[in-house]
Amino acid sequence: MVRNIGRELGEIEQAMARCRGDALAEARLTGTWMAHLLISSRELLHNLLIDTARRPG
Numbered sequence: 001m002v003r004n005i006g007r008e009l010g011e012i013e014q015a016m017a018r019c020r021g022d023a024l025a026e027a028r029l030t031g032t033w034m035a036h037l038l039i040s041s042r043e044l045l046h047n048l049l050i051d052t053a054r055r056p057g
Helices: 002-018 023-052
Strands: none
Touching (some): 002 023
């Protein structure tokens, strides 16, 4: 999952570079990017908590 986030971030950075100067496109892409990172971060944290949780003995 971490690799996917890194790859996706690279794709977002490329898209941001292509829309530089277009205020509307930049704002929309930034909003989409922030929402995606929040969702991905939540999923990553959830998986981390599951992986590190103590198992019943």
